[in-house]
Amino acid sequence: MTTPFQINGIPIEATFAEAFDMKATRLIITADDAQWARDAAAAMTGFGTSVIACGIEIDVEKVLNESETPDGRPGVAILAFAMSGSELEKQIPRRAGQCVLTCPTTAIYAGLDGDKTVFPKRIPLGKTLRYFGDGHQISKVLGDKRYWRIPVMDGEFVCEHDVGRIDGIGGGNFLLLASSIAAATKACRAAVEAMRPLEGIITPFPGGATRSGSKVGSKYKTLFASTNEAFCPALNYLESSLLNADVNAVLEVVIDGVDFDSISRAMKVGIHAACEVSDPSGLLGVTAGNYGGKLGRHHFKLAEVLA
Amino acid sequence: MSTWKLELRQPPPYDVDASPIRLNVFRGLRQFEIEQLRLGSHELAEWFRVTRVTQSHPSADRIVLVGDLRRFNNVASQHRQGEFIVEGSVGNGLGGPHGASQIGMRGGFIHVHGDAGDYVGHRMRRGMLVVEGSVGALLASQMIAGTIVVAGTIGAHPAYCMRRGTLVLSQELDLCSTRFTVANPSFTPFHTLLARAIRNRRGPGERVGTGARVSEMLNHLESSGLCSRRGDLAVVGQGEIILPASS
Numbered sequence: 001m002t003t004p005f006q007i008n009g010i011p012i013e014a015t016f017a018e019a020f021d022m023k024a025t026r027l028i029i030t031a032d033d034a035q036w037a038r039d040a041a042a043a044m045t046g047f048g049t050s051v052i053a054c055g056i057e058i059d060v061e062k063v064l065n066e067s068e069t070p071d072g073r074p075g076v077a078i079l080a081f082a083m084s085g086s087e088l089e090k091q092i093p094r095r096a097g098q099c100v101l102t103c104p105t106t107a108i109y110a111g112l113d114g115d116k117t118v119f120p121k122r123i124p125l126g127k128t129l130r131y132f133g134d135g136h137q138i139s140k141v142l143g144d145k146r147y148w149r150i151p152v153m154d155g156e157f158v159c160e161h162d163v164g165r166i167d168g169i170g171g172g173n174f175l176l177l178a179s180s181i182a183a184a185t186k187a188c189r190a191a192v193e194a195m196r197p198l199e200g201i202i203t204p205f206p207g208g209a210t211r212s213g214s215k216v217g218s219k220y221k222t223l224f225a226s227t228n229e230a231f232c233p234a235l236n237y238l239e240s241s242l243l244n245a246d247v248n249a250v251l252e253v254v255i256d257g258v259d260f261d262s263i264s265r266a267m268k269v270g271i272h273a274a275c276e277v278s279d280p281s282g283l284l285g286v287t288a289g290n291y292g293g294k295l296g297r298h299h300f301k302l303a304e305v306l307a
Numbered sequence: 308m309s310t311w312k313l314e315l316r317q318p319p320p321y322d323v324d325a326s327p328i329r330l331n332v333f334r335g336l337r338q339f340e341i342e343q344l345r346l347g348s349h350e351l352a353e354w355f356r357v358t359r360v361t362q363s364h365p366s367a368d369r370i371v372l373v374g375d376l377r378r379f380n381n382v383a384s385q386h387r388q389g390e391f392i393v394e395g396s397v398g399n400g401l402g403g404p405h406g407a408s409q410i411g412m413r414g415g416f417i418h419v420h421g422d423a424g425d426y427v428g429h430r431m432r433r434g435m436l437v438v439e440g441s442v443g444a445l446l447a448s449q450m451i452a453g454t455i456v457v458a459g460t461i462g463a464h465p466a467y468c469m470r471r472g473t474l475v476l477s478q479e480l481d482l483c484s485t486r487f488t489v490a491n492p493s494f495t496p497f498h499t500l501l502a503r504a505i506r507n508r509r510g511p512g513e514r515v516g517t518g519a520r521v522s523e524m525l526n527h528l529e530s531s532g533l534c535s536r537r538g539d540l541a542v543v544g545q546g547e548i549i550l551p552a553s554s
Contacts, residue, residue: 030496070503071496107496136545140454140473140497141433142504147497155494 005303007275010283012302017173017267017288020296022057022081023088024168024258025123026111028064029100030075038063040106041076043099048080049205052214052225056091057081057170057256059202070109071158077111079202081170081256085121088165093128096159101129104154110163115144119164126150126159169298172201172255172263174271175213175231175287181249183282187274188251194273200262201255213252216291228289247284260298267305309333311341313355315374315395322398323347323354326381326405330368330389330415367415372397377424381405386434388415396421399443402436403429412436412453420518425462428455431472437505439518447474450546456505458520469539469546475501476550477524480536487538490550498533498549527551 005012029044031037041060048058058080069075082088100108112119126148130137133150139161140147146161176191178184192208195201203209218226229235230242231250243250253270257263271286288302311333327344328351338359342352351357360371368389376382380398383391385405401423402412411430422440429445431453441459448467456475465480466487479490502525532552538544 071499072503073496073499138471138473138545138547139452140501142435142500147500149495149497156497158495158497158500 005306007272007286007306008278009280010275010278011285012271012275012306013285013287014301014303015288016290016302017171017300018290018293018295019169019171019173019263019298019300021298022051022083022168022170022256023085023121023165024079024081024256025088025092025163025165026061026258027078027080027092027096027125027163028069028075028109028111029078030064030069030071030073030107030109031103032073032105034063034074036103036105037073037075040100040103041078043103044095045078045204046099049210051081051083051087051170055082055087056095057202057204058091058095059204061202062197062199071107073107079168079200079256079258081168081202081204083170085123085165089123092123092163093125096125097129097132101132101150101152101157101159107158109160110145112164112166114164119166121165122162123165124162126161129157129159166258168256168258169260169263169296170256171296172257172267172298172300173213173252173289174267174302175250175252175289176209176274176283177231177243177247177285177287178249178251178278178283179246179281183278184249184251187278187283188253190277191253191270191274195253195255195266195270198262198266198269200259201257201266203253203255205254209251209253211251213250213289216295231289242287244284252289260300263298264300264305267300267302271302271306310360310369310371312358312360312371312373313351314358315372315376316354316356318375319349319354319378322378322380323349324381325376325379325398326384326400327351328370328372328379328382329384329386329405330370330391331385331387333370334368375421377422380424383412383417385410386412386415386417390415391417393417393419393421395419396440397423399424399426400429401427401438402431402434403427410451422459427457428453431455435505437521439520447472447546450474454501456521456524458518458524466539466546466548468542468544470542470544472546473501474546474548475524475528476548477527479550480548482536482538482548486541487536487548488540490534490536490552492552493533493535493549498528502529 061077061079064075130148138149150157188209213228214225215228344351371392373394381400382397414434417436419438425443437456444462446465450469450472454473536548
């Protein structure tokens with residue numbers, strides 16, 4: 001393992017994180033109070049950790065105050081990523097319909113400000129949800145935006161007609177190699193907490209990290225992802241292992257972002273925070289997951305990201 | 308994108324059909340051609356001084372009428388897109404259908420800083436119409452969709468045969484109880500969206516906003532809470548009339 005530099009005495013491996021193209025969008029959920037908005041967001045972002053089986057990677061990007069939302073109420077911004085536009089077009093209306101429409105006092109709006117001339121590819125919101133109104137729905141065009149007002153039992157569900165779609169990047173990552181799960185957890189939580197205020201990224205896994213980092217493919221033909229044995233401490237005797245004997249726990253922080261710079265910035269902030277909160281006897285090193293360039297065209301070289 | 312400014316030279320002694328003053332008529336015409344448009348038995352230039360205003364950042368076509376235009380009827384008839392601003396008052400038929408058409412205003416924005424006569428928004432289909440002052444009888448009659456905001460008083464028989472669309476008014480109306488529902492409290496974030504859209508409307512190259520009376524009315528609506536009435540039930544209408552809750 002080559003170690004061109006260290007942070008706080010913790011070696012950073014000279015490797016790169018490999019990420020891939022995704023389709024992305026941003027949504028804004030508002031409600032009468034912050035708790036309803038959070039409840040709706042929690043439901044909508046549930047079961048959205050990985051495209052491997054969830055179909056979509058989705059999480060809260062940031063909490064919004066009243067001055068930052070279209071209708072002057074508290075809210076949250078959500079980022080969603082999928083491998084294809086059609087998957088996003090399937091998942092978003094379903095989740096909005098079952099998780100936001102159902103939540104008291106909420107409304108949902110496009111979080112990407114631009115009409116068809118700016119974002120020609122669109123994901124339906126009210127365009128499909130309006131039919132719940134059974135003919136009592138009201139369409140309103142204000143400026144260049146169309147809204148739908150659907151009568152519901154607490155008043156009215158308001159949603160924008162559709163939302164634009166952009167190209168995003170999924171799979172930005174770094175791995176925290178630690179002597180114990182406690183040390184890994186400490187470093188991981190510091191990293192995720194430091195990245196939380198950053199715009200344009202999400203960390204969709206529970207707590208922002210996964211212990212079940214995967215590699216592409218499997219010995220079983222039906223699986224297209226399986227455990228990344230190179231980073232499993234229990235398998236460090238394998239020739240393919242990339243772990244030293246003193247590494248007993250690895251956590252992978254996975255980052256999806258709206259562009260390369262957002263992920264790059266987040267990796268820098270996260271790795272620095274993890275290293276600064278840890279000591280070299282706990283956090284033994286930081287590396288990144290890649291598949292030799294086979295998985296995606298976006299390569300985040302740790303040396304460049306941290307420069 | 309063009310802005311045409313038409314300043315009234317003098318009020319006519321009789322009513323004038325001003326329906327040729329429309330953006331889709333003006334589009335592609337040169338100034339002398341606009342001046343030669345017929346308004347009844349006169350050319351437009353006999354009543355108005357026409358100037359083309361250059362905008363540094365034009366965002367929409369626009370006509371600005373300046374003066375006391377109460378003798379001019381059918382202003383902005385069948386308005387489709389762009390902005391129609393009246394710095395003064397207008398006569399009957401604002402934003403109504405043109406000729407034998409069944410549909411009135413179809414989009415865009417009309418803003419009257421003064422009063423308007425009867426049949427404002429008759430058969431309106433889409434867009435937003437804002438009147439800072441008062442309007443005459445049969446406001447929003449046979450309205451199909453769109454939004455009308457009136458800050459002043461309302462004449463007789465408003466929302467007659469209204470099917471859909473939204474009226475935002477500053478005071479309670481004497482509506483027939485067999486044609487309109489009672490006032491129900493209205494809880495929806497849509498009203499904030501609507502108020503913001505009116506306040507933040509942008510004209511060609513500059514922020515236009517609204518006049519003082521509409522701003523005051525929106526402030527009052529937001530502070531007092533809102534209620535809405537639905538109708539006209541006689542035509543199975545689902546039109547919406549938004550009023551201050553205190554009314």
